[in-house]
Amino acid sequence: MAADLYGEMQLEAHPPARHSARDYLHGVLVTAIAALAAAWLADHYAVPLVLMGLLIGLALSFLSQDKRTHAGLDLMSQTALRIGIVLVGARITAAQLVDLGPLPFALLVAIMIAVIVITVASARLFRQDRHAALLAGGATAICGASAALALYSLIGDKRVDQARFTLTLVGITVASALAMTLYPVLAAQLGLTDAQAGFLIGASIHDVAQAIGGGFSFSAPAGEVATIVKLTRVALLAPMLMLVGLWLARSKDDAAGKARIPLRLPWFILGFLAIAAINSLVAIPKPVTDGAATAAQALLLLAIVATAMKARLHLLLDQGWRSFAPIIVATVTSFLLSLGGALLL
Template identity: 40%
Template sequence: MSLIDKTGARLEKLKALAPGILFVLLIAVAANFLSEHYGGPAMLFALLLGMAFHFMASEPRSAAGVDFASRTLLRLGVGLLGARITFEQIGALGFEPIALVLISVAATIGFGVVMARLFGRHWSFGLLTGGAVAICGASAALAISAVLPQRPEREKDTLFTVIAVTGLSTIAMIAYPILFTALGFDDREIGVMIGATIHDVAQVVGAGYAVSNEAGDTATFVKLLRVALLPLVVIAIMLFARRGEGAARLSLPSFVLLFAALVVVNSLGFVPAALAAFLSEVSRWLLITAIAALGVKTALKEMFALGAGHIKVVVSITLFLVLLAAALSLVM
């Protein structure tokens, strides 16, 4: 095929994708507007607005673009999260918070699998919810979902997890600063606890700086450490979920490589602060758009059919993480 023919084919593909992509981007813009003017997580608004337009998932003109946004834009958004992190930020925390995060992330994911089986759910739902709670909420749920085995329930499980961890994270943003203050923690300890236990980055920042600047700075760094573990966790989950498959099928997803590469080059000082901030903002918009697309693809009826067992799994994992983190902080 000649260069002209290839260019023509790509333009035709872009034309086919454009209506759906523009549609979910419009939902993302509306969600961001609601978040900025009325408070609340933009991703949750995007998800709920997207679900209200479920009928567009079967519209021929938009279906391809919606599917592209829910898959390709999702992976790109997760990969660009690496622009937020440097090794210097991680090292500045000291040994104790790093040890706390490493232990709590591993234990929380394992606990998620146990709870999923206990409540009669598939083990992959335990990995999905455990990873989302342990690392960074909705973003981790999307990244982990991308490497789990294909199942009919996978997208519904992913959307449920996004809704659940976002809702619980919002509750935690209000409740945890009060709880940790009542337990007698100082500002630095409160920052460590907030950063180690609240699911989403935005809520971590909100809760930390509501206490003090020291608590906010510490909470943000601890949270970024959890985010930095995302590619390692995704690789481990991929190897576990696809054990028994041929080595050729276990190649690393490109978005994981992009995430890791950005962390390295950002740590080496090759990414100017302005560019890192820009990439972080692009990542945020891509993830909001992807969430909107996932919402469009999901019917409310299907979400309600998942049952109370799903809720019990996510809530139990959330409670486990905060209790474990509190216990570890007292003994370290």
């Protein structure tokens, strides 16, 4: 595989300058079929969609040994991901940040930064690579699998290999599913108000749908607060990616070659910001924003499935228990800091 600062993550070590449509066909078809199967199973058996996509993708990883699938899998894991991130911007408006209020917003930003910093700092304690810890911390702090995919497109597989990345995806997805079940119960046991519970759940659960679902499982008012808090975290995806890109570019201990790489803002971050800005300034019809949100979810699912299919299972199984340490640290830190923030409201 080859990779650069913006995560080429390609199965083809030396891809041709141009591909024909037929070159993409096999990889795109198997990814689409696997994604449809994941969506059907998730819908009928109440399993998190991302987790089902990962499991099916891993089960079909043997297909990536067929060179005919390489171009299509690369397309789905890269281009589909980036377009999906752009479309996520349709869910964001400046009004959401205003509705949250200055204190909750400041607490949320502080929590997100602290989760990433503490997770990266803990990497040495568990003898883990700091880039892998950055991936786990950033994904936990922002929006789970979507953020992990976006971060990996910056970090690249020369810093974090494909097996470790897939393991991180699985870990944060399972952690988010458990959090959706446990956090509302813990909030009730702690006697939190609707506003406090909504902040706790929205600020600490990774996945958007699970954060919103967890909030409404506590109460309708808590669900509304959790929705605003969670979408604010999503809105901070682009600034966080910009900071990570800057850090990687300035790093003197760069795993990709110890070279200072000039910072280039990826087009999908610019697209995300542009869509969010348009959505804030212009009243986009709800059917359009709903359609964009559905398309974003579909494209991100395709990217997750393709990424899992590209993983090497034998390398995944070689990862020890310490590989989960950054995910555990990030999840626990996120919960405790979010709880502390909720108690201040």
